[in-house]
Amino acid sequence: MLGAALAASAVRRPPRPGVAPLPADFRWGVALAGVQSEGHCPDSNWRRYSEQHAPTVSDEIGDTADWFCHVEEDVARAKDLGIGTFRYSVEWARTQPAPGELDPEGFAFYDKVIDTIEATGLKPMITLDHWVYPGWLADRGGWLCDDVVELWLQHARRVVERYAGRDVTWITINEPGIYVGFERRNRKLGRMEVGTMKRRLVEAHRGAYALVKSLDPGALVTSNIAYLPAPLNLIDDRWFFDQTIDTMDFLGIDYYYGLSVGNPTVVNDLVGRLWRIRTQPDGLLHALRIYHRKAPHLPIWIVENGICTDNGKPRSDGLTRSDHLLDHLYYLQRAADEGIPVMGYNYWSLTDNYEWGSYRPRFGLYRVDVLTDSAKTRHETDGVATYRAAIARNGVPEGYRPVRREAWGSPAAPWSTTLGRLTHQ
Template sequence: MTTLFPPGFLWGAATSAHQVEGGNVNSDWWRFEHEPASGVHVSSGDGIDHLHRYREDFDLLASLGHTAHRLSVEWARIEPAPGEFSAAALAHYRRVLAALRERGLRSFVTLHHFTLPAWFADRGGWLAPDALTVFERYCARVVAALGDLADFVCTINEPQMVALHGYLEGYHPPGIAHAGHWKRVGRVLLEAHHRAVAATRAHADAAPGLVVQLPVLAPAREDAVTRRYRDELRAEIVDLYLDDLRPGDGGDWLGVQYYRKNWVDPASPTIFVPPPRGFATSQMGWAVYPEGLREVLGRAARTGLPLYVTENGIATEDDTERIDYLESHLGAVLRAIGDGVDVRGYLHWSAFDNFEWAEGYRPKFGLVAVDHAAGFRRQPKPSAYAFQRVAESGDLSRLRAAGVTTV
């Protein structure tokens, strides 16, 4: 098998506003973090102060061989009250995107990455009767203001996980466990994606696309009931979205996000059960299964859309595990390309160790460590240099090359 990626392949990493910026006090997530009953015991606080350090962060990523970067703009900052748009927030994000362009980094700009303005959540969030109209208004305003500086527009981050975590499992806002709401929200978010595509096309030349998390789902037992339950979950988490997407009204590209293989069990109160013996797991308890990335890329290719891996990574304190993970999962991407799948880029999750939602700051996904006690000092890990060698050469065999690149 070749170790070479196609010419023009994009390399980079991803962040989201709430996880890195800090001080997102007008969002539903900030409020959720501070509710004792939510089970989230750590505040996002100052994040990693990316709100003020984005230029030096982009300098660092560019020096590490990145040619693209995925980030989100924060709805709660841009529209702090219904219909009230902040000129200062939009000007800030114009500076952010201009800084990416000045450093030669292609931008993937996510319009909605998990967080909602608190006022939108209070009106019912995605269950509100006017949710789609309000979201479409927000998208149109953002794309009109920022679209000339965006290369790719990511409409909604992981709509299946917004629905699953917030409305069925209940450990993300709004903390609901209701099967009917889960399914309804999933369909609302799919329509919201289409509205965002239309808004992008009307106001900018940037290429719109959806980004979906595609886990590999397996039955915990090989009986008919468990297999049927797995099939039902796959229909809601994977097929609902992919079967709806086609070139044109579905967008110009599709972002694939992959982390794990999940075993599902109808008898489990949490839907999922731990992996069988023999599987390596991350700090999140997720099973490491590299071949799954090749599988989900093959499934996503059936949409007919060009693909980008917009998130993939491992939570671990052991950076040698991260290097192993990069090698195995980039190998899976190469095998998918060898299968004829049109994959055009890979964005690692994440650029920096950051706030990981209900898990707080404990999981370490980043290529770059952040020392909060030392003024948010950034320190690239050995994995960042391993990734740099691949990004700059386009050759996976360079991952473990002798010598260490320094910044």
């Protein structure tokens, strides 16, 4: 009987639903981060991890994509896409190279960045901490230093005071759970030390939220959360997201991978082979549903989303950057059609960069062969034209159907994903 019912449902398979364009005020963006992109790296925890070949490191940083010397042209490339928001970070290590010593040249660089962004009509999204702190703080124990929160908030105050009133959207701490994971491995933190770092990240975020509300009234503030495949996301949320939700003006979600019975390839993340992970675009819809249920009063911005290739080569599964982008936008539009208040989307990243220990994983809309090209030439990928066209029409083409089939047996939505595969393939 069950077999007959399934066969009948297969015969009656309805087409996947079409999706409406995203609203006219939807916020499109791109993203990058300091130590991953800037080059000319000051002394920091990550420069040291790189030079000392910490457990997560295979390549030294060098000058990465050298955004330090390519700001104007890269912002122009971003503007040409049609975006409205440019996300970057202001590195504490560049602005305060020694205790009590501020570097005017460091701040001058970030002044140039925000001036360039504004001159092209874009709006800045500034991250206060993208997993990097000064080398002198590393000498004191990093997040185990007794006065780290006070010192970190002094950095946050300097940045917010300098750029208040310039229509900034503020990200306090990038992906706190992943931050802890890298520090745990690279600094060999014990369980008690991990707990200390977690508590201090919560305190730092809450303090930064209060700072922004005091110094830059009206600005939006959040911390972007890395979506982990269920049920890992529920475990990770308990210590940060659930403790800070009252100090978020919107939900910032980073979505890269899903997990399901039919797609266990996310385990490749454990060994750094990100290009071997089979993407799961429909998982974005499940993630949005989960977080909308957790905080129905807050809009959601996909602060990071992208696809990894192996040194810029075509993926073994044939999926292109263009296909990946459109598939994810399709499910983002599905979420909007369901009434989930999605407000923005950032592509990660504008260019290839230093992926926390290696140049082999490539996420850029523009390819940069950092290790072999001293000029750091930007090469346009197929994702550029696709993203430009998607922004112009506020979503996927009419009648678009995803290239990647829906997963089955996802722990985030086991019944809907299994039955969905039976009825919507």
